[in-house]
Amino acid sequence: MDSMESIREELRQPSLDLRELIPDVMKAYASMSSAAMTEGELSLGVKELLAVVIAITRECDGCMVAHTRGAVRSGVTRQQLAEAIGVAISMNGGPGTVWGPRALRLFDEALAARQA
Numbered sequence: 001m002d003s004m005e006s007i008r009e010e011l012r013q014p015s016l017d018l019r020e021l022i023p024d025v026m027k028a029y030a031s032m033s034s035a036a037m038t039e040g041e042l043s044l045g046v047k048e049l050l051a052v053v054i055a056i057t058r059e060c061d062g063c064m065v066a067h068t069r070g071a072v073r074s075g076v077t078r079q080q081l082a083e084a085i086g087v088a089i090s091m092n093g094g095p096g097t098v099w100g101p102r103a104l105r106l107f108d109e110a111l112a113a114r115q116a
Contacts, residue, residue, distance in 0.1 A: 003102075004069075004109040007061045037070070045074035049084040052107075056088040056099040064099075068107040072114050081107050 019026045037047055048071040055063035071081060085103060089096035 002109050004065050004106050004113075007065050007106075011062050043074070045071065045076045045080070048074050048076060049080065052081065052103050053084050053088045053091075056085065056096060056103050057092055059095065059099055061102070064103045064106050065110075068103055069110040071107060072110040076107075078104075078107065078111070 037044060037051075042050075048067050051067035052064060052071060055067055068081070081104065085096070085100035088103075089100055092099075
């Protein structure tokens with residue numbers, strides 16, 4: 001199992017459990033996320049890159065899985081992602097050099113899955 005799938009599987013059941021316990025909160029979060037992640041003055045690809053950089057900063061594997069996949073779906077290139085990771089590194093220092101490569105690996109896995 002690749003890292004992207006193992007992270008998704010690790011979080012799957014706890015997420016479903018939490019959704020049952022606090023459905024209104026989870027529904028409101030999903031609605032807000034959908035509203036934020038639409039085409040506008042900023043393209044969806046740019047928004048996905050912003051989300052990946054924030055995920056790196058917050059050290060959130062689940063977020064990186066979701067938003068690297070979203071970046072691939074939005075047509076973000078590997079170079080664009082790398083440059084965004086550079087911003088995360090410049091803002092975070094050492095932790096960015098650990099979490100940035102994780103995001104790149106997840107992007108590569110999402111890209112390979114989409115091309116398969």
